[in-house]
Structures are given as structure tokens and as C-alpha cells.
Amino acid sequence: MKEVQFQDWGLIDYKEAWERQETLFSETVRIKTENRTKPESQLPTEDFLIFCEHPHVYTLGKSGKPEHLLLNEQGLEEKHATYYKINRGGDITYHGPGQIVGYPILDLDHFFTDIHKYLRYLEEAIILTLKEYGIEAGRSEGQTGVWIDANNPWTARKICAMGVRCSRWVTMHGFAFNVNADLNYFGNIVPCGISDKAVTSLNKELSREVDINETKEILKTKLCELFEMKLV
Template sequence: MNKKTQFIHLGLKDYKEAWDFQENLFKETVDQKISNRKLPEADQIETKNYLIFCEHPHVYTLGKSGDENHLLANDAFLKEKKATFYKINRGGDITYHGPGQIVGYPILDLDHFFTDIHKYLRFLEEGVILTLKEYGIESGRVEGLTGVWLDGDDTAKARKICALGVKSSRWVTMHGFAFNVNTDLEYFNYIVPCGIQDKAVTSLQKELGHEIDIKEVEKKLKKNLAAVFEMELIQ
């Protein structure tokens, strides 16, 4: 099993450009797995793993099972807010990406790790939970929902700090998570986040009361994800 994982930081990247970048790596990995099945084991080429971090300009994305009515803004308003909108091929409903948010796109061949998508989602969540703990914030999960939550056991106080939405084919993953660090939370007012109407959204900045060094958070998160997945990260 190859747990070597190449880390790539795209910086502030247009959503469509990052999506195309993901798609190319995803297709390359899936195609290699299909080709390997036709070859003797000795001739097979080992597939690669990638962990991509980036930030996006203001953008709303709607998963394939989402409801477009959960976007509460029209085209003119989106233009005014300098935001774009894409229907994409991940699971989940609508979410927002923007500056101050760590967006993570793991493109992993889960045959190198474990072939269990639910476990995969829980491991992504665990990386964020461990990172928040380093800032003195206790977080966890809400039964029946994905993502990382604060006060998840209290319906009146529950608020999401990290959203998840993934795609997989032949046990290769793409898309991933969005972790609110210094995110402008106003942009969540123009959607029904993840289709959930009765729970709030928060950020690390809001919880701690001051702006956070996002590079420091990325470093901690990268370390924690590598530990949870037992990855060997390659810069």
C-alpha cells in the first residue's frame, strides 16, 4: 500500500481552475487503476495520492443532490457580492467558499488506506477536530450530519465550523472539506448552508474573538490529517 501523499498548495485559486486541476489528477488516478487491472501485478504502476489546500474567491457550489432553491440570491446580487455559482459533481447540498477559509481536496486512492467512505469522512472530520483542540476549542459531530460542529448536542447552540462534500469512483476521492478560519460569515446568509435551516455557521475567528494566522492553522491541520490517515506527506 502506498501512503505517500503529495501536498500541493494552490493559494487563492479560482474555483473552476481548482476543480479542473482536481479532475485531471482524479481521472489520471482512476485511469491508472483501470489500466492496472489489465496488467500482471509485476507490471502495474502504483497510483499516487494528493492533498490539496487552497482558498477561493467568493463562490457558492451546489452538490448533485442539492436543491437550487437553497441559493437565496439572484444573479444580479451575486454579481454585486462578487460571487460565482457552480453546480458540481460532489455529494451534499449548497455551501460557500471564500477567502479566510481552508479548502482541502484530498485525492486519495483509498485502496492504499481503507475502502470505507463513511470512515473516510469521519477521518477528515477528525483532522479538523484535533486542530480545533489545539486552539482550546472542543468540537465534534452531529448524528446523521456530516461536518464538524460546536455544541452539536445542543440544537439551540449547534453551529458548523467545517463542511464536507466528496465524490468517489473506484475508491478514488475528490472534493473534500471547507474549514472556516477567518471566513466572512455574512456570505452564508444568502444560502441555506448544506440544506440545514435550523443550525448556524461559525469560524475559528468568531469563536476566539480575533483574526487567526491561517498559515499556522494549515500547518496544524496538515499534520493532524497526516497522523489520522497515517500518510507520508511529500512537499
């Protein structure tokens, strides 16, 4: 089983976390680039799984539309929120306390070189975690992420958003799983560019506060099983 370094950064400013991700990602890409030019001296690359939470922040992916943020600068200040245009795929999303934000920085050459399979595995880990709480979740055709009642246009609701970047089969960014998130903040955006479906969280579905550390442990187990990895 591939060893992956697990780090929990706790509640961390989005920009600081992005910079730390970039450092790990860039180093892995650098090593892989050098290995291609110097086949006689191959250096190993490391893999990371990072969990964290962020203060209120909106992030816009490369394919997103700025007008999907429904707040101006003053509105952001009133909501104590920040806003960043970033280098992942996808549209706009919200991060905040009560979410498990996951950043796998993996060299997929250690696992499988298939970005679609990678995204499906991330989704499946969330789906299996929700199953532990008695919640049936799944996918919405053509839309990345994890949904409840995805096929019902009246009750479909998203519980986990995803957006990744991949270069030389090295990944960064990842997923945002609403556990005890304040869903009111999603009212200030068109989440992931989807205007006709709601957003939900684990605590809303269960009608109770959730022990987020318990959820983290379940999710870690599911990721390890799917990716056949061992966290160290």
C-alpha cells in the same frame, strides 16, 4: 507510511481548481482501470493533498436543491460571487477567502476502502485541530461535517462543511474549514440544506484573527497522524 504529495494552490478560482482536481482524479482512475485489465504490468498511483482558498463562490452538490441559493444572477454580481453545480455529494455551501479548503485526491486502496471511515477521519482531523485552540467540537448525528455545541439546538453551529466524490476508491473534493471566513456570505444560502443551525468560524470563536498558515500546519499534522501518511 504512505507518501502523499502536498500542494498549496493559494487563492485560486474555483473552476480552475475543479479542473485541476479532475485532471489528477481522472489520471488516477485511468491507471487503476488499466491495472485491472493488465495485471501483469501494474502502474503505481499517486496520492495528493491540496489546500487552497477561493474567491467568493457557492457550489451545489448532486443532491442539493437550487432554491437553497437565495440570490439571483444580479445578487451574485453584487456580492462578487460565482455559482457552480458540481459533482460532489451534499447540498449547497460557500467558499471564500479565509477558509482552508482541502482536496484530498487519494487512492483509498493505499489506506482503507471505507468511505464512511474516510469522512470520519477528515472530521476528526478538524476536531483535533480545533482542540489545539482550546475549542471542543464534534459531530451532529446524521449530518456530515464538524460542529460546535452540536447537541444544543439553540447554540449548535457548523465550522467545517464536507462533500466528496469517490470512484474506484479514488476521492476528490473534500472540506471547507472556516478560519477567518466572512460569515455574512452564508446568509445568502441555506447552508448544506440545514436551515435551523448557525455557521461559525475559528476567528469568531476565538474573538481574534487567526494565522491561517499556523492552522494549516496543525491540520496537516493531524491528517498525517490519522491517515498514517507522510507529506512530500
